[in-house]
Amino acid sequence: MIQAYSVSELARLICRTLRGEPLLQDLWLEGELSNLRAGYAGHLYFTLKDEDAQVRCVMFGGQWRTAGLENGQQVLAHGRVDFWEVRGDLQFYVDFVQPAGVGLWQAQFEMLKAKLEAEGLFDPSRKRPLPPFPRRIGVATSPAGHVFHDICQVIGRRWPLAEVVLAPTPVQGPDAVSGLTWAIRRLNEVGVDVIIVARGGGSLEELWPFNEEQVARAIFASRVPVVSGVGHEPDVTIADLVADVRAPTPSAAAEVAVPDRAHLLQRVQGAVSALDAELEECIEARRRALAQATFSLERSLPDISSLAARALALGQRCLALAQQQARHLEERLRGLGLRLASLDPRATLARGYAIVRKRGGPVVASTTQVRDGDLLDIYVADGHFPAEVSRQYGF
Amino acid sequence: MASEGEASFEALYGRLEQVVQRLEQGGLGLEEAIALYEEGMRLAVRCRQMLEQAQLRITRLRDELGLYTGEGMGEPRPAYDGTEADMEMG
Numbered sequence: 133m134i135q136a137y138s139v140s141e142l143a144r145l146i147c148r149t150l151r152g153e154p155l156l157q158d159l160w161l162e163g164e165l166s167n168l169r170a171g172y173a174g175h176l177y178f179t180l181k182d183e184d185a186q187v188r189c190v191m192f193g194g195q196w197r198t199a200g201l202e203n204g205q206q207v208l209a210h211g212r213v214d215f216w217e218v219r220g221d222l223q224f225y226v227d228f229v230q231p232a233g234v235g236l237w238q239a240q241f242e243m244l245k246a247k248l249e250a251e252g253l254f255d256p257s258r259k260r261p262l263p264p265f266p267r268r269i270g271v272a273t274s275p276a277g278h279v280f281h282d283i284c285q286v287i288g289r290r291w292p293l294a295e296v297v298l299a300p301t302p303v304q305g306p307d308a309v310s311g312l313t314w315a316i317r318r319l320n321e322v323g324v325d326v327i328i329v330a331r332g333g334g335s336l337e338e339l340w341p342f343n344e345e346q347v348a349r350a351i352f353a354s355r356v357p358v359v360s361g362v363g364h365e366p367d368v369t370i371a372d373l374v375a376d377v378r379a380p381t382p383s384a385a386a387e388v389a390v391p392d393r394a395h396l397l398q399r400v401q402g403a404v405s406a407l408d409a410e411l412e413e414c415i416e417a418r419r420r421a422l423a424q425a426t427f428s429l430e431r432s433l434p435d436i437s438s439l440a441a442r443a444l445a446l447g448q449r450c451l452a453l454a455q456q457q458a459r460h461l462e463e464r465l466r467g468l469g470l471r472l473a474s475l476d477p478r479a480t481l482a483r484g485y486a487i488v489r490k491r492g493g494p495v496v497a498s499t500t501q502v503r504d505g506d507l508l509d510i511y512v513a514d515g516h517f518p519a520e521v522s523r524q525y526g527f
Numbered sequence: 528m529a530s531e532g533e534a535s536f537e538a539l540y541g542r543l544e545q546v547v548q549r550l551e552q553g554g555l556g557l558e559e560a561i562a563l564y565e566e567g568m569r570l571a572v573r574c575r576q577m578l579e580q581a582q583l584r585i586t587r588l589r590d591e592l593g594l595y596t597g598e599g600m601g602e603p604r605p606a607y608d609g610t611e612a613d614m615e616m617g
Contacts, residue, residue: 265537275587275595284585292581293536299588300595307594314592322588393578396540400574403547407567410550414560 143217150222156213160239161187161224162232165205176201180209180224191226206232208239237336241343244370248345253352254373260357262377262389263325268295269389270319270327270356272312273382275300279332283386291390297324303331308341313350316358326357326389329371330382333364342369351375361385481513491518536577543570 137145150156163180171177174193178201179186189209201207211226228243248254269287273279275298284296299319301311312329319327329351331342341347342362351358351374360375361382372378379385473479477487488496491507502508508519546567550560 265535265540267535267537284583288583292583293577295584295586297586297588300590301592302594307592311592311594315588318588318591393581397575397578400540400543400571400578403543403567404571406547407550407564407571410547411560411564414550414553414555414557418557 140217143215143220146215146222147217150213150215158210159212159224160208160210160236162206162208163187165201165207166203168201168203176226180207187224188221189224189226191229201229208232208234208236210239210243237340237343241370244343244345244348245373248348248370248374253348260376262357262359265391266291266294266325266389268297268324270297270299270322270324271330272299272301272315272319272327273330274303277332279303279330279382282383283328283330286383286386287390290387290392290394292393294390297322304334304338304341309344309346312341312347316347316350316354320355324356326359327354328359328361328382328385328389329375330361330385331363332382333367339363339367339369342371344370347371348374359385359389478513481511487511488519536574539570539574539577543567543574546570 161180163182163186166179166181166186168176168178176191176193178189178191180189181187189211191211207229208231209224209226210228211224213222213224215222228239228246230239230242234242252258271280271283273283280298287294287296297319299315301315302308303312316327316329329342331339339362342360348370351360351371357376358374359377359379360369360372361379361384362369362371363381365380368378377385377388379388481487487510489509489511490496490502491509494501496502496508502521504521504523506521508521509516510519546563549555550563550567555563
């Protein structure tokens, strides 16, 4: 049946047909750049052509791009083909362009790198530190080949206190991307402290899964830090750029993921030495304090020898004083003796006086003391003789 | 090898560093210093034992995507055979 289409219907049909063709939606196109001009809002318009054909191109402002494009340049552009109904134009919507001659793999790499970088997946601020003493170490790699064996060797030598958890995945070929994505997610689920994503050296094509966006996003989404060890030293993949730590090889990744037990043994030994030294110092400090205290104590005790000397001096002074006093007393005594001698009644008797005493009674000093017939004793210088009071002599 | 329920190397080593630091700060009574010294020595012995006697454990997760049933994946190592298998490394 014959049917007439409206122009809009045709435009929609063209759009639908173009968008239904996967190749046209993800296409690398190489050609000569011409009619380059900047448009509104930073959009870039140009034409890509070769000897026989040309296609109009547009690159919207704000898209990542390589600077320094010039007319006449051979470029490699990535984008999708679409139809712009308003103008009836078929256009190539470019999202990445760079000078041709670098190879398609490299261009793909640069494109994804620019995109993820703009999204902040490589941001140094999101790089997480690795745990110092991981207990479970996840390894996403192939169980075949030497890589896993080498990793276990390194960890077994350096840090055998850990458990290695292998999430087996192909690391090249068509299943590698889904395998690696699964492995990283699964290791997060079973709970590990750090993940090593590794594969041995190979061609750019063999390493390619590690340059795939899905793998990059799986690494970015990992809740535990990821160490990458892909290929050999000079190979840098997108996975390396997203990983928290990039190691040049699988073995090197194992090295950085775990501490070294030999080094730790040294540190434990160092701690033992420090403990010994500290305790010794602790005791030594007390010994010093004790010595100081003893010294102070001795100094604060009275000085016996000087006291003895002082006592001796005092004693001697006492003695001297006593002797002086004694001499003085002796002199006084002698003076008193002389005076006493002068008062001795016997001396008076010697001059002819006598003392009269009633026999067995007091000294007679008055006539009233005696009566007739009283017996008396008369004391003279050389003795005494008896006497009797008698009236006959007129008494 | 650190078994479940036992203090981890990290915990023991962390405590050992604390003990040394505390002793280095000084100002401790002699009893306290000696107690810390003894604790530190015990920790050091335990740490050394763990480091010297540990044996690496290896576990393999189940291949849920079924990627290793086919040919061409290389000779599987017998020790890695089966799921959740443990292997001791020397």
